[in-house]
Amino acid sequence: MDMRLEVVVLPVSDVDRARDFYKALGWRLDADFPVEDGYRVVQLTPPGSACSVIFGTGVTAAAPGSAQGLQLVVEDVNAARDELADRGAPVSEVFHDRTGVFHHAGEQARVSGPAQDRASYGSWVSFSDPDGNGWYAQYMADEAAGDTASA
Structure with missing residues (x-):
């Protein structure tokens, strides 16, 4: 059975700053969903990659910068x-x-x-x-x- 890595969750402290950083690297912004207060999901994909990163608010309890x-x-x-x-x-x-x-x-x-x-x-x-x-x-x-x- 194939098991392809799809998403890596990144712990960040400032969602907009992280989004802008990765966009500046040329990564494709796939999604930015402010779902509800305290829950926002942002997804970006590096050029040529099949795997994306997700960060936001309410998506991980890991400490910012710990990945x-x-x-x-x-x-x-x-x-x-x-x-x-x-x-x-x-x-x-x-x-x-x-x-x-x-x-x-x-x-x-x-x-x-x-x-x-x-x-x-x-x-x-x-x-x-x-x-x-x-x-x-x-x-x-x-x-x-x-x-x-x-x-």
Whole structure:
């Protein structure tokens, strides 16, 4: 049975500020439903993604900014970094983890620059939304085309 990830709920403190931040990143605004007092649902989708994010009022009891390690996949991590920065996101430099496996939590074990072998899943940039929900954009080569030059 297929089980596709559809939505990730983000805890935010200011719904309008979060909506405006993600819209500025170029994410599609799918819904903004002020259903009733104390209950509002906002949904946005990153370009090319089948999974959306939802936030609002009354949709989660999690502390604002507590979502960490959210992963986006990009074909060119340098271009993704430039676009995120141009759109106002506080984005890190391109990095890889010293272990070459997966990134550590926070900024521990980061090595500046892309992974030396430029393999898929080896290079990242990180950024946070205004509440501190933490995102990574992870390089993944277009394996069908044999692309490994964009890391």
